[in-house]
Amino acid sequence: MIKLKDITAGYNGIEVIKNINISFEKGSITSIIGKNGCGKTTLLKTASKLLKPFSGDIILNGESIYNIPEKKLARKVSFLPQMRNAPNISVYNLVMHGRFPYLGFPRIPQAEDRAMVERAMKKLGIKKYKDKKLRELSGGERQKVYIGMVLAQDTDYIFLDEPTTYLDINHQLEILDIIKELKRMGKAVIMVIHDLNSALSISDKVCLMDRGEIVIFDSPKAVYSSKEIERVFQVKCEEVNMDKKGQSQYIFSI
């Protein structure tokens, strides 16, 4: 389990997220939702040790992440940011970057590392681009390569910042399927997502934020029933049972 305890964090001394107490468990999907600028990315960055909080602690399996060596932490926690450039390297090499926390010095991949990279590329259907440069790919293809890198990193906790934004519907559904697969593999996936229907329909837990604080952190049903989504986003939200499995979908209107 990864647990954020009384976290307050922000930039240049200005608090952006306040009194955050939340934990994420393996084998589950958590969606973090909230209006633009409410602090979702700040929460992810803090949880994955990219941003040092002003106060509070983050506990991974009983140990503060600030006491865990970088390389060891990178074998447990990965973070895929929203804004990414396209470095001038091949797809294969980028996916291999996911194995860096496992390599010694000099960084020479072993058979196991190469096998992990092959498996990740196969799972995402990106083997065909293996030798292409990242910048030769479309945004959706690139996104899959970055997710391949995270897959190769093979961490228990995976933080994803808007993994489906800017993707066409086919790529969106593919990425959501991969996220469900990661859950089946026993991983904790924690993602910031603006598509509230996806958040409510595929997550085990939904964390709704407003102005830097957690409004509610509960099951999708409980979050829906609380009407807090309607209050925070100023929308109407209706649950409909759309498929045979009884999986609810959610329709939003003004």
Ligand SMILES: Nc1ncnc2c1ncn2[C@@H]1O[C@H](COP(=O)(O)OP(=O)(O)OP(=O)(O)O)[C@@H](O)[C@H]1O
């Ligand atoms: N590097 C930074 N330096 C200073 N302020 C920042 C920085 N990054 C974010 N902020 C500020 O912190 C606040 C929260 O930003 P954050 O990116 O966490 O929000 P968000 O909920 O993820 O937003 P969005 O949905 O628009 O991506 C914003 O007011 C933003 O301007």
